[in-house]
Amino acid sequence: MRVHINRPTEDYPLIGERDVLVIHDERMLAHQPDAQAPFQPGKLDSRIQTMLGGLFDGATTKWSYPEHPGRLLAITDLLTLEPVPGVRYETASAATQEQLGRVHATSYLENIYALRGKQTWLDVDTTAVSSGSVDAAEVAAGAAIAAVDAVVTGRAGSAFALCRPPGHHAGSVRARGFCLFNNVAVAAAHAHTVLGCERVLIIDWDVHHGNGTQDIFWTSPHVLFFDTHRAAPFYPGTGNKEEIGEGLGEGLTVNIPLPAGCGDLALVQAYREILVPAVAWFQPDVILVSAGFDMHRLDLCMNLSFNGFGMLTRIVQELADQHCGGRLVMVLEGGYQLESLSRGVRTVLEVLAGGSAQESEEPGMHDVQELIAFHKEAFK
């Protein structure tokens, strides 16, 4: 493992101690769906409202496609402005049909390839393509492959693939929820088939259930899928705790459906009490995280803080250190509020690079402490 030593800072005494590879490729910016592209008017609006679960304000609001290139630009702009010591960058190769074909049906891939250069709504379920979308999606899946490849072969300590379009709603034969190819699933299949990983753990902390990933590995004995998400009927409506996999995969799907408003304490507790023993039992060869940032309190409906993302990262990192030589790969999923998305990614990178996870705190506590000091002498 390559370890880059950087000068410690006061806040993060160990930051830069651990090597982190970020996979970023500007070709993913070429995915520029246009929400105004005509497709089943009226019907589409109602689906979008359901999908966005409260973000959308009614038919009078002009809707724009939330999964836009500005998401990646917000992340890379922040990382340029505030670099994280220990983090280095590489680009990706486009995933091949053989690589994608490990989790997607040939007929599906051919249908997607036929859309190259076109602009259309692909599905009633909010997945549109623009002329550069298919190329971008191939690079996104390739970025996830590059990340897992670097980590499993020891070329990087941990890795974060900045993928878009995201992937975890895409099933073997269907694009859904902004997703064309299931990037994390393609990476997991690569780890198993090419890199010889017998057991792959996929953790999904995006606020939406990773229905595509669950479906793809539903009967697989090689993948443990652990997903915390807002409970149905929130989009995509799956992920009940009774969904545990079938056949050889029975017991290897673990769903944690949560009510709206959950924050750091609930999530950390779920990871400590459910994930930690599951991982000790499963003994993974590599850990992949479907890292969405829409659980943040600035985004849709949950209440995670940046420190909360840091703490989840630290738990997962400790599990990777303990069980699989630190092999840990983050794959970007959702996150549509640009501040929480970019700052969330940076927080995760700081912890991956060896920074300490900061204790979480109830929102407003810091302000209340200051107000207590301000008013303290008033009524004596």
Ligand SMILES: [Zn+2]
């Ligand atoms: Zn999401």
